[in-house]
Amino acid sequence: ANTRTPLMAGNWKMNLDHHQATHTVQKLAWTLKDAKHDYSTVEVAVLPPFTDLRSVQTLVDADKLDVKYGAQDVSAHLEGAYTGEISATMLAKLGVTYVAIGHSERREYHAETDALLNEKILAAVGQGLAPVLCVGEGLDVRKAGEQIPHTIAQLQGALAGIPATQLENLVVAYEPVWAIGTGEVATPEDAQEVCGAIRGALGDLYDGELADATRVLYGGSVKSSNVAAIMSQPDVDGALVGGASLDPEEFAKIVRYQA
Ligand code: PEP
Numbered sequence: 001a002n003t004r005t006p007l008m009a010g011n012w013k014m015n016l017d018h019h020q021a022t023h024t025v026q027k028l029a030w031t032l033k034d035a036k037h038d039y040s041t042v043e044v045a046v047l048p049p050f051t052d053l054r055s056v057q058t059l060v061d062a063d064k065l066d067v068k069y070g071a072q073d074v075s076a077h078l079e080g081a082y083t084g085e086i087s088a089t090m091l092a093k094l095g096v097t098y099v100a101i102g103h104s105e106r107r108e109y110h111a112e113t114d115a116l117l118n119e120k121i122l123a124a125v126g127q128g129l130a131p132v133l134c135v136g137e138g139l140d141v142r143k144a145g146e147q148i149p150h151t152i153a154q155l156q157g158a159l160a161g162i163p164a165t166q167l168e169n170l171v172v173a174y175e176p177v178w179a180i181g182t183g184e185v186a187t188p189e190d191a192q193e194v195c196g197a198i199r200g201a202l203g204d205l206y207d208g209e210l211a212d213a214t215r216v217l218y219g220g221s222v223k224s225s226n227v228a229a230i231m232s233q234p235d236v237d238g239a240l241v242g243g244a245s246l247d248p249e250e251f252a253k254i255v256r257y258q259a
Contacts, residue, residue, distance in 0.1 A: 004215050006231065007171065007238035008255045009045040009132065010245025011072060011100060011219075012052075021052035022059050027248035029065045035256055039066035043238075044255050045098055046245065047072050047132075050086050053094045060095070070098025070132070073106055076119035078126075088127035099124050100240075102158060103134045104177045114157025121158060122166070130169035132240065133158055134219070135198070139178040147176070148197045155201055164206045171215045172198050173240040179220025181242055185230070191218040192233035199235050224253035231257050 016024060025046060032044065045068040048056055056069045075085035091099060101124065102117040117133070124131045135154040137147040151174065159167070174194050179186050195216045203211035218230050219240030230236055245251045 002212060002234075002237075004213065004237045005040070005043050007043045007045065007215050007217060008251070009047060009070070009098065009173075009217065009238065009240050010251050011047045011103070011240055011242050012049065012246060013072070013105070013242060014049055015246055016048065016052060018052045018055040021048050022055050024246070024248050025056055025059055025065070025067060025069075026063075028252055029063065029067055031249055031252040032067075032255060035252065035259065037252075037256060042255055042258070043068065045070055047098065047100055053091070053096065057095050068097040070096050070100065070130075072100050072103065074099045074101065074120055074124050074129070076116060076123050078123060088123045088129055091129060092127040097130055098132050098171070099129045100132045100134060100173075102154070104136060104175060104180060108177075114154060114160075117158040118160055118162070121162060125162075125166045125169070130171060132171045132173050132217070134173045134175050134240070136173075136175040136177055136194075136220075138176075142176060142178055147194055151194055152197060152201045155198060156205065159205060164210050167206070167210060167214070170210075171217060172202075173217040173219050174198060175219035175240060181221070183221050185221040185223075185226050186218065188229045188233050188236075191230050191236055195233065195235040195237075222254060224250055224257070227254045227257045 047070045075087050101120045106112045121131045135151045137150045141150045199211050215237035217238040217240045218236050222239040222241045223244045
């Protein structure tokens, strides 16, 4: 048995204003309290839009919630003339724990490259944030059976030159692009195949200790009805949940997949 604490992280994408964000986190925390959820057995995080972070922080602080929160992206720069960007320093000041880096929607719509993601990871870890590095193949790559080399190349590119000492809080999310927002979930075996390969590659790039400690999440149309099967796989340590995380009762059911 491994010692990794499963993580359920809700990626809200560009949804929910700051009032809705407060209500959603409140409802999530109440639902989990009713269920007597033990956050030390399954960790819970939400990744709201930047504009909601201060409201979520205020609520979490005021009610002493165990829900963690994070951002969906971060600048590679720490300050300066980068109009429209948000730095890791700013996020750290808001009590942010996690930051998603290289989500497929950012790779696709903002042309983010592995080299840029590498800089973003360095910026994040330098400020004590835990990067949730998103990797995964599109449908054409999957059809060609190239999902493992494709995903491992993304992992290697994003981590190039970063020493293990800076990756203590690294989380990797395997998100096959064809399963994101499509309702088409990977089979538990497909998820295991690539999540296992990611762990193996971390062992090759670094060492067994880092590979063993790093949480590898699956993401792509996770719902309360399919999460338990995916979580039964040995190398799947949680889920990055998009659409289903906007409904706090459904997300609470995902968190409570063992119940
Ligand atoms: C995501 O955006 O990270 C995601 C997995 O989305 P969905 O759960 O909606 O497929």
